[in-house]
Amino acid sequence: MGDLERAEALIALRRWPEAAALLGRVVASEPGALRPRCLLAQALLGAKEGTEALRQAEAAIAANPTSEWAHRLRSMALSQLGDLAGALDAARDAVRLRPGLVNAHVRLVDAALGMGYMQEAEEAARRAREQTPLHPDAHNALGRVALARHEDRIAESHFRDGLRLAPEHPALLNNLGLALSRQGKRRQAVALFAHASKADPTDDAPHRNAAATAAAGGGLAAVVVIGEVAFGVTQSAVAGALPLAAAAVGVVIGAMVFIRVARLIRAGMDGPRLDPVASRKLMRSLRGRVRAPVRAPAMMSINRWVWVAVGGVALLMAGGAFVEVLEPTPGDPTSRAMYGGLLVACLGGAATVWAILRRREQQPYI
Numbered sequence: 001m002g003d004l005e006r007a008e009a010l011i012a013l014r015r016w017p018e019a020a021a022l023l024g025r026v027v028a029s030e031p032g033a034l035r036p037r038c039l040l041a042q043a044l045l046g047a048k049e050g051t052e053a054l055r056q057a058e059a060a061i062a063a064n065p066t067s068e069w070a071h072r073l074r075s076m077a078l079s080q081l082g083d084l085a086g087a088l089d090a091a092r093d094a095v096r097l098r099p100g101l102v103n104a105h106v107r108l109v110d111a112a113l114g115m116g117y118m119q120e121a122e123e124a125a126r127r128a129r130e131q132t133p134l135h136p137d138a139h140n141a142l143g144r145v146a147l148a149r150h151e152d153r154i155a156e157s158h159f160r161d162g163l164r165l166a167p168e169h170p171a172l173l174n175n176l177g178l179a180l181s182r183q184g185k186r187r188q189a190v191a192l193f194a195h196a197s198k199a200d201p202t203d204d205a206p207h208r209n210a211a212a213t214a215a216a217g218g219g220l221a222a223v224v225v226i227g228e229v230a231f232g233v234t235q236s237a238v239a240g241a242l243p244l245a246a247a248a249v250g251v252v253i254g255a256m257v258f259i260r261v262a263r264l265i266r267a268g269m270d271g272p273r274l275d276p277v278a279s280r281k282l283m284r285s286l287r288g289r290v291r292a293p294v295r296a297p298a299m300m301s302i303n304r305w306v307w308v309a310v311g312g313v314a315l316l317m318a319g320g321a322f323v324e325v326l327e328p329t330p331g332d333p334t335s336r337a338m339y340g341g342l343l344v345a346c347l348g349g350a351a352t353v354w355a356i357l358r359r360r361e362q363q364p365y366i
Contacts, residue, residue: 007039014202016046027056034064041073050080068098072107084114095124102132109141113148121145136166143175147182155179170200174209181213189213 003026010019023040030036037060044053054077060070075090091111094104105128112121125141132138139162146155159176162169177192193210197203 004036004039007036007043011039011043011046014046016043019043020047020049032063034060034067034070037063038067038069038073041070041077045073045076045080048080050077053077054081066097068094068101068104071097072104075107075111079111079114084111087111088115088117099127100131102128102135102138105131106137106141109145113144118145118149121148134165136162136169136172138162139165140169140172140175143172143179147175147179150182152179152182156183168199170196170203170206173199174203174206177206177209177213181209186213 003022007019007022007026010016010022020040020043023036023043026036027033027040037056041053041056041060044050044056054074057070057074057077060067061074064070071090071094075087075094078084078090079087088108088111091104091108094101095108098104105124108124109121109128112118112124122142122145125138125145128135128138128141139158143155143158143162146152146158156176156179159172159179162172163176166172173192173196177189177196180186180192181189190210190213193206193213196206197210200206
């Protein structure tokens with residue numbers, strides 16, 4: 001394998017600095033060759049070295065003014081440097097040189113969207129689809145224009161058309177997730193972001209989009225993000241663990257209530273005093289009648305922040321159950337009923353924790 005082939009393999013793996021270093025040596029030995037210089041500009045763009053990428057792209061244009069690739073790389077470098085008007089002009093030059101190339105039209109779409117020229121972006125995307133109707137990037141470009149126009153259902157249709165041609169296309173998966181998220185279909189969006197991150201683990205955009213969707217979607221979306229994106233488990237496995245987690249919280253709270261009642265019985269309190277909301281006056285009188293201070297029952301002696309954490313988990317799970325009640329899992333008729341019960345259980349657990357915290361504030365002797 002030659003140096004250029006190794007460099008292209010490194011670029012495919014997004015190992016930009018290594019590719020740039022290798023291509024720098026190739027360009028130094030062959031300064032007039034177009035392909036190594038364009039590949040070097042591409043690697044530098046990936047490494048976010050826009051200034052040097054622009055220099056290499058302009059050197060490629062000087063060596064071959066009719067190279068569409070060099071003009072397209074120059075447009076990308078100018079866009080990375082913030083010169084959006086220059087990037088649009090360079091993209092137009094690329095389309096003029098190769099009007100039948102989908103990549104040139106897609107770059108023009110990106111540049112026109114950067115300037116806010118929706119009409120030009122839409123025309124470029126439509127030309128790309130007309131010339132290459134089986135290319136997924138053409139459908140992705142049309143969908144991105146629709147997203148920019150806030151036409152989310154139209155964008156969804158374009159992205160789905162592209163995914164029929166390339167089911168594992170990372171950009172299409174990510175953008176379809178954005179379109180669904182804007183329509184309130186958060187669970188489906190998170191699943192698509194997770195799929196996109198698996199299709200291209202080097203891209204951080206699906207992770208950021210998943211986190212934003214989770215923050216807007218409540219507890220269940222957050223759990224799915226942690227499970228799918230961070231750990232790679234399936235959504236059904238994560239969702240199925242929620243009732244078990246709720247049961248665990250309930251068992252802990254129930255055990256602590258039992259310990260409290262048992263210790264009150266051991267302290268010699270009769271029936272009326274078994275009431276867990278006994279008054280402060282009663283506890284003071286009890287404290288004065290015994291030689292040793294009354295020890296705090298285990299349930300009440302736990303640090304306040306532990307109770308805050310337990311209540312927070314219960315509320316988080318209640319939020320996730322609420323999301324599932326509003327938007328049940330497709331094809332699962334028991335989903336709404338199951339998560340409705342989970343919602344009630346978690347809210348009850350959170351209310352119990354609140355009562356415990358309030359009790360601690362009212363009775364410092366317990």
